[in-house]
Amino acid sequence: xxxxxxxxxxxxxxxxxxxxxxxxxxxxxxxxxxxxxxxxxxxxxxxxxxxxxxxxxxxxxxxxxxxxxxxxxxxxxxxxxxxxxxxxxxxxxxxxxxxxxxxxxxxxxxxxxxxxxxxxxxxxxxxxxxxxxxxxxxxxxxxxxxxxxxxxxxxxxxxxxxxxxxxxxxxxxxxxxxxxxxxxxxxxxxxxxxxxxxxxxxxxxxxxxxxxxxxxxxxxxxxxxxxxxxxxxxxxxxxxxxxxxxxxxxxxxxxxxxxxxxxxxxxxxxxxxxxxxxxxxxxxxxxxxxxxxxxxxxxxxxxxxxxxxxxxxxxxxxxxxxxxxxxxxxxxxxxxxxxxxxxxxxxxxxxxxxxxxxxxxxxxxxxxxxxxxxxxxxxxxxxxxxxxxxxxxxxxxxxxxxxxxxxxxxxxxxxxxxxxxxxxxxxxxxxxxxxxxxxxxxxxxxxxxxxxxxxxxxxxxxxxxxxxxxxxxxxxxxxxxxxxxxxxxxxxxxxxxxxxxxxxxxxx
Amino acid sequence: xxxxxxxxxxxxxxxxxxxxxxxxxxxxxxxxxxxxxxxxxxxxxxxxxxxxxxxxxxxxxxxxxxxxxxxxxxxxxxxxxxxxxxxxxxxxxxxxxxxxxxxxxxxxxxxxxxxxxxxxxxxxxxxxxxxxxxxxxxxxxxxxxxxxxxxxxxxxxxxxxxxxxxxxxxxxxxxxxxxxxxxxxxxxxxxxxxxxxxxxxxxxxxxxxxxxxxxxxxxxxxxxxxxxxxxxxxxxxxxxxxxxxxxxxxxxxxxxxxxxxxxxxxxxxxxxxxxxxxxxxxxxxxxxxxxxxxxxxxxxxxxxxxxxxxxxxxxxxxxxxxxxxxxxxxxxxxxxxxxxxxxxxxxxxxxxxxxxxxxxxxxxxxxxxxxxxxxxxxxxxxxxxxxxxx
Numbered sequence: 098x099x100x101x102x103x104x105x106x107x108x109x110x111x112x113x114x115x116x117x118x119x120x121x122x123x124x125x126x127x128x129x130x131x132x133x134x135x136x137x138x139x140x141x142x143x144x145x146x147x148x149x150x151x152x153x154x155x156x157x158x159x160x161x162x163x164x165x166x167x168x169x170x171x172x173x174x175x176x177x178x179x180x181x182x183x184x185x186x187x188x189x190x191x192x193x194x195x196x197x198x199x200x201x202x203x204x205x206x207x208x209x210x211x212x213x214x215x216x217x218x219x220x221x222x223x224x225x226x227x228x229x230x231x232x233x234x235x236x237x238x239x240x241x242x243x244x245x246x247x248x249x250x251x252x253x254x255x256x257x258x259x260x261x262x263x264x265x266x267x268x269x270x271x272x273x274x275x276x277x278x279x280x281x282x283x284x285x286x287x288x289x290x291x292x293x294x295x296x297x298x299x300x301x302x303x304x305x306x307x308x309x310x311x312x313x314x315x316x317x318x319x320x321x322x323x324x325x326x327x328x329x330x331x332x333x334x335x336x337x338x339x340x341x342x343x344x345x346x347x348x349x350x351x352x353x354x355x356x357x358x359x360x361x362x363x364x365x366x367x368x369x370x371x372x373x374x375x376x377x378x379x380x381x382x383x384x385x386x387x388x389x390x391x392x393x394x395x396x397x398x399x400x401x402x403x404x405x406x407x408x409x410x411x412x413x414x415x416x417x418x419x420x421x422x423x424x425x426x427x428x429x430x431x432x433x434x435x436x437x438x439x440x441x442x443x444x445x446x447x448x449x450x451x452x453x454x455x456x457x458x459x460x461x462x463x464x465x466x467x468x469x470x471x472x473x474x475x476x477x478x479x480x481x482x483x484x485x486x487x488x489x490x491x492x493x494x495x496x497x498x499x500x501x502x503x504x505x506x507x508x509x510x511x512x513x514x515x516x517x518x519x520x521x522x523x524x525x526x527x528x529x530x531x532x533x534x535x536x537x538x539x540x541x542x543x544x545x546x547x548x549x550x551x552x553x554x555x556x557x558x559x560x561x562x563x564x565x566x567x568x569x570x571x572x573x574x575x576x577x578x579x580x581x582x583x584x585x586x587x588x589x590x591x592x593x594x595x596x597x598x599x600x601x602x603x604x605x
Numbered sequence: 606x607x608x609x610x611x612x613x614x615x616x617x618x619x620x621x622x623x624x625x626x627x628x629x630x631x632x633x634x635x636x637x638x639x640x641x642x643x644x645x646x647x648x649x650x651x652x653x654x655x656x657x658x659x660x661x662x663x664x665x666x667x668x669x670x671x672x673x674x675x676x677x678x679x680x681x682x683x684x685x686x687x688x689x690x691x692x693x694x695x696x697x698x699x700x701x702x703x704x705x706x707x708x709x710x711x712x713x714x715x716x717x718x719x720x721x722x723x724x725x726x727x728x729x730x731x732x733x734x735x736x737x738x739x740x741x742x743x744x745x746x747x748x749x750x751x752x753x754x755x756x757x758x759x760x761x762x763x764x765x766x767x768x769x770x771x772x773x774x775x776x777x778x779x780x781x782x783x784x785x786x787x788x789x790x791x792x793x794x795x796x797x798x799x800x801x802x803x804x805x806x807x808x809x810x811x812x813x814x815x816x817x818x819x820x821x822x823x824x825x826x827x828x829x830x831x832x833x834x835x836x837x838x839x840x841x842x843x844x845x846x847x848x849x850x851x852x853x854x855x856x857x858x859x860x861x862x863x864x865x866x867x868x869x870x871x872x873x874x875x876x877x878x879x880x881x882x883x884x885x886x887x888x889x890x891x892x893x894x895x896x897x898x899x900x901x902x903x904x905x906x907x908x909x910x911x912x913x914x915x916x917x918x919x920x921x922x923x924x925x926x927x928x929x930x931x932x933x934x935x936x937x938x939x940x941x942x943x944x945x946x947x948x949x950x951x952x953x954x955x956x957x958x959x960x961x962x963x964x965x966x967x968x969x970x971x972x973x974x975x976x977x978x979x980x981x982x983x984x985x986x987x988x989x990x991x992x993x994x995x
Contacts, residue, residue: 146965146968148777148829149834154642156616156619157616157619157620157623158623159619159623159640159641159642160641160642161612161619161642162612162641162642162643162644162647163612163642163644164612164644164645164646164776165614165776165777165833165834166776166777166778166829167777167829167830167831167833167834168829168830168831168968169831169834169835170831170835173831173835175831175834175835189835189836189837190836190837191833191834191835191836191837191838192837225837297656297657297658299653300994321653321656321657321681322656322681322682382951382987382990382991382994383677383948383951383991383994383995384649384650384653384951385951385954385955385958386650386653
């Protein structure tokens with residue numbers, strides 16, 4: 098017998114095969130050799146439609162997987178063989194035949210516990226010019242095939258064992274994936290990659306609900322090769338009838354729609370404590386291959402864990418955001434700034450690039466709070482944060498340094514460039530009008546005082562840079578506020594004043 | 606080296622391939638080759654199984670695919686770029702209509718090499734049409750003319766197993782390859798010209814499908830026929846008409862015409878050889894493809910089972926030698942090929958599923974026109990959804 102690619106162990110006639118078809122292909126090869134046949138075919142009998150469906154063939158020394166569906170003539174040898182489960186011989190202009198019907202149990206592909214009986218028919222074939230199957234030869238062929246098919250359950254068992262092995266490794270490893278998703282940087286990627294590794298769908302997509310905007314937002318999509326891409330461009334209004342995904346999340350999807358796609362698509366709303374947080378969609382639409390019910394059931398059983406992992410990652414991001422960003426101004430906090438300042442400073446030093454530091458202070462902020470209350474002060478800070486964020490380059494890094502003090506790091510910027518930005522910020526902020534309904538003026542204007550230091554002109558270290566910007570800021574404050582000063586300019590003025598014998602130190 | 610070949614209703618294809626392999630082995634005795642034949646469905650499943658789990662489901666080194674699977678599987682990373690490894694591809698020595706589809710998206714690369722081509726045509730037995738059809742060339746040019754003639758053919762005279770129409774490539778049910786020539790003939794298609802939406806329900810498409818289904822409903826073609834299974838291939842002498850993509854022997858008194866109702870030229874199917882991107886022997890596999898593309902090898906292989914070679918020089922020469930050269934020239938003047946776009950093979954599967962459901966209904970005599978509408982609406986919806994995804 099020629100070894101099949103799916104032959105798992107052993108040699109010769111009693112080899113065991115991985116799967117039903119590999120086993121039957123082995124049987125066709127062996128029986129062809131044993132009985133000097135021109136061909137041997139395997140048909141599955143579709144009882145519901147009364148069709149014989151050709152699946153495998155052996156001819157010309159080659160293995161064939163074939164598709165042909167036919168309804169045998171009622172009184173024909175094949176029909177009699179299948180109906181009575183009795184082997185028989187036949188001759189026609191097409192050739193000499195021996196029909197061997199059989200019934201075998203196979204595991205339930207839908208994941209049920211009961212075995213599914215299958216009726217099959219093996220046809221041994223000789224060309225019309227060759228000898229017929231005599232009664233003795235038919236009996237021998239019958240006995241030979243019966244003996245061979247006794248080993249069928251080994252193949253069935255092997256397939257089942259492989260499935261179980263896959264299920265167990267999926268359960269253990271996916272549980273680990275979902276549990277560790279919280280700790281990894283790209284947690285959503287990690288979850289999707291885990292699903293693809295064990296299930297191998299044509300596509301997996303993750304959508305999350307943005308409650309604030311009542312939208313279902315695309316996050317990531319993973320294809321059959323495991324390649325993951327962002328689908329953040331997909332935004333679906335969370336309203337009934339807006340999109341089928343919205344209907345599914347809202348529990349308004351029609352049964353007919355779900356029924357049509359149930360074999361190759363699974364829409365899995367992700368819920369945590371009864372609240373839907375997103376939608377996971379897996380599909381085999383491109384290949385149009387059925388997702389095995391057992392796989393669907395397993396994925397559904399992971400639904401809770403996936404939802405929890407997704408929710409945990411979001412919470413983790415939220416906590417991280419809270420610890421690094423100021424909730425009011427949306428600017429990074431001092432701790433985060435210190436880390437980035439160090440990195441940017443070393444980078445500037447190493448690549449000999451300029452670095453500017455802008456230190457801004459809201460003029461009379463204490464008075465604003467005392468006069469109008471902290472709520473108005475908070476509104477002012479929030480607006481200032483918005484203006485700053487909308488004016489910076491991607492590489493700039495602002496920070497709420499404390500109270501009403503804001504520091505902005507400007508990599509690759511000279512003093513003049515920093516001054517230009519500061520000027521723009523001052524102008525835009527001066528145009529802000531904070532509504533104060535209970536005051537006479539009805540609105541509040543804000544101004545900033547800004548001090549700027551630069552590397553390498555003004556300072557050669559981190560602390561020195563901060564000190565120089567602070568010095569420049571205090572110089573502004575001591576000279577009437579609402580202005581911008583470069584440390585280099587204030588230092589020159591101080592020198593001039595010192596030479597003239599005056600006191601220019603604004604600090605008091 | 607492992608080779609996966611597509612199955613075929615005509616066993617001569619596999620004998621021809623065996624003989625091709627024997628010659629290859631004689632020329633390259635150090636290279637071991639083995640081949641396996643897969644149905645279109647199992648080939649599709651094997652390719653996707655490999656994508657899902659490459660270690661457990663290795664691919665063969667060389668794979669025969671319908672040309673219009675090339676874009677899909679190259680984009681999924683399964684196929685190796687042959688454009689610099691197979692000389693006819695490099696110098697584009699194929700007819701323009703083949704290259705146009707193969708290189709629809711990428712002129713610089715080619716992930717499969719066109720191997721053989723077939724086109725459905727109408728064969729008729731002059732004897733059987735005596736007194737029924739005065740001018741076959743004229744009367745059988747349109748579908749309506751063909752259909753009217755078919756209706757007049759009620760008996761086959763003395764022949765016991767007479768059939769008015771035979772379609773030897775049928776797998777039992779009505780399939781996409783059965784209906785598409787008629788759909789094309791009506792100027793229909795599965796997608797709009799810009800491939801932005803599915804058009805299964807368009808009048809031209811649905812009408813083309815209906816034309817073929819009607820042959821089955823009226824009993825002109827028998828679905829799930831046990832004929833070949835029980836009696837072997839039907840001799841051409843027993844049929845008045847044969848719709849076949851393969852050349853048929855003229856000794857049976859057969860004459861050939863283009864597929865009835867083909868608007869312009871015909872419809873053709875092209876089959877290619879591809880090398881797996883995961884093959885451990887890509888050089889060896891590409892060498893085999895190059896060798897198979899050599900004029901004498903391609904000519905011998907294709908001639909053995911009545912199809913045409915894809916290499917331009919061999920193709921032209923074969924056309925020249927054909928008895929029905931004029932008919933073939935018409936068919937191949939600018940034939941329509943299956944579009945080589947990513948979602949087309951899946952759209953075919955969707956239509957195939959619909960046709961299977963309809964075939965079962967027809968066989969049970971439960972079919973109504975409404976069933977066709979319903980199936981096509983469903984399939985179109987799914988195809989449209991696919992287009993939105995890919």
